[in-house]
Amino acid sequence: MxxxxxxxxxxxxxxxxxxxxxxxxxxxxxxxxSKCEKNFKLGRVGRKLKWTNTFKRINRGQ
Incomplete structure (x- = not known):
């Protein structure tokens, strides 16, 4: 696995x-x-939400 x-x-x-x-x-x-699934289905982008690892990775130095 x-x-x-x-x-x-x-x-x-x-x-x-x-x-x-x-x-x-x-x-x-x-x-x-389910939080991630619902946000995706609502059309939200993970890069713009502060709680996602994607946002934290992109805005690390700021």
Whole structure:
């Protein structure tokens, strides 16, 4: 088993946890929590939310 990375917040997902979402075009999204899944479905971008690892990684030096 391998650890996955959340497609929204870039958090780690343990084997057997999280959800997999397949879009109509066939691309696969992995979510670590329902919070990430709901924010993705609402059309929000993880880069703009302060609690995501993506935001923290991009704005590290500021």
């Amino acid at each position: 391998e650890w996955k990375t959340c497609s929204f917040c870039e958090g780690t997902i343990e084997p057997g946890c999280g959800k997999k979402y397949v879009k109509k075009d066939g691309s696969v999204m992995h979510f670590c929590s």
